Amino acid sequence: MSLLKDRGRSAVSRSGVIYRGLRQAISDHALLPGDKLPEDTIGERFGASRTLVREALMRLKAEGLVDMQPNRGAAVARPSLDEARHIFAARACLEREVMATLAVSITPRQLAALEAQVEKERDADGKDGLESIRFAGAFHVLLAEMSGNRVVARYVDELVSRCALIIALYGQPHASDCAVSEHRSIIEALRERNGAQAAKLMAHHLGEVEGRALLAQPSRRPDIGDILGRYALRRPRPATGAKAASESPEAGRENRRR
Amino acid sequence: MSLLKDRGRSAVSRSGVIYRGLRQAISDHALLPGDKLPEDTIGERFGASRTLVREALMRLKAEGLVDMQPNRGAAVARPSLDEARHIFAARACLEREVMATLAVSITPRQLAALEAQVEKERDADGKDGLESIRFAGAFHVLLAEMSGNRVVARYVDELVSRCALIIALYGQPHASDCAVSEHRSIIEALRERNGAQAAKLMAHHLGEVEGRALLAQPSRRPDIGDILGRYALRRPRPATGAKAASESPEAGRENRRR
């Protein structure tokens, strides 16, 4: 109990580190929907007590990234198909607003930043799936932040993260969820200050993303094995390897909240 | 009604009780923006330990209803004017979406429920200021829930609560924030399944609310004293001897923050 673990007293709250770590892991599909998140394990991994882990988990729960059930702990959320549609609808609604605002207020500097972002997307496209996913959302979050409306930006950020869950659950293995070309044309519309066009393009773009994420999916059952494989690889939890058979039925019923 | 609030466990999670209690107090303007929320005091009052109080506070923080600063605890949030505008913009955006959805999907039963709600508003109007405020937001939350989009409903609920803060901070003492007649015409537009009209009415309605809450306000700076007066009245803090002089320095500090 005399262990002095604290080095520099960083301004960043310790639970914030855990929060960001988990959030990133979820966004990166390193943690997959349904993955259990035991407080002890996480605390161990991050060198913190359950108190802080709980803080982080509750924050993630508030954002809809994890589910917590009374006495059985936290798990990465598994949004139902309905929920997924609701999320896309909300995104469309908010991002339309962002377009309308930005078409009026956007500056050359911001346009340049957007282009730089798309450039990063292009570089990662097809090469690094992980980076690709990461950048995909970043473009939308960047747009929302540029709109200057913090409230909207927070919601967009939240929804974009949740889309990562949806894609992990229902999307093709390597579906790039955002097309670079679509992002480019959105930037063009903004440059011309054509808000209506930008809004239309964004709506179309999100429709495409939703289509790739949801419509393509119902047929894809076999993938579950793949998913569990990756899961087992990532989590050095030895014994449960053979459970794929018992897991698949419930995975098929994506509406089931386990 | 239970659609949103279900975060609190059916087994009445104890922190949920605290959460709802505080939330209600804030919505009712029983707690005013800037009011300090010490963990011990709250825990005592609710018969729970700080652990649970913290849970509740963090939830409220996630919703933007309280601010927490590193080592100096929680306080009811004081949204800036900019933030207030952002909140109204987000509301307008989301509630427009709600109108569009509802114009298509609304049922006679739902229309009846809305009318019942407005009836309650009318009864309370002018009579009981507290109930009036409470019902004002409820109408909007009810609409959002009826839209079936849980995600949007959660956001609207959050934003409506935050509007209570804004009205407390910037609004006239007894400004009824929602006009019953405006709610009525919205219902009519929905009954006729005229989505465009409903959206337009809602936008106008929110514009009115925002106007009453904000535009009326910029000139009204001296009001801060008024606000603090109400604050002092409401909090039976005996020790300070109700010294106006002793309150004013802290008033200056609070004021600075915005």
Add this chain to the structure above:
DNA sequence: ACACGAGTTTTCGTATACAAATACGTCTCA
């Protein structure tokens, strides 16, 4: 073989303990 139970282990819910940070009040010294 299978279903079922008792005991054990894990994980959660909540209170409490204690250190660090802050706020408060007092005393001293110009």
Add this chain to the structure above:
DNA sequence: TGAGACGTATTTGTATACGAAAACTCGTGT
């Protein structure tokens, strides 16, 4: 009188303790 120094009381941050609810284990009876 006023400004700082210093000690004390409050309040927060985090870990830990402990009972209780699940999950798991394994042995038993049919």
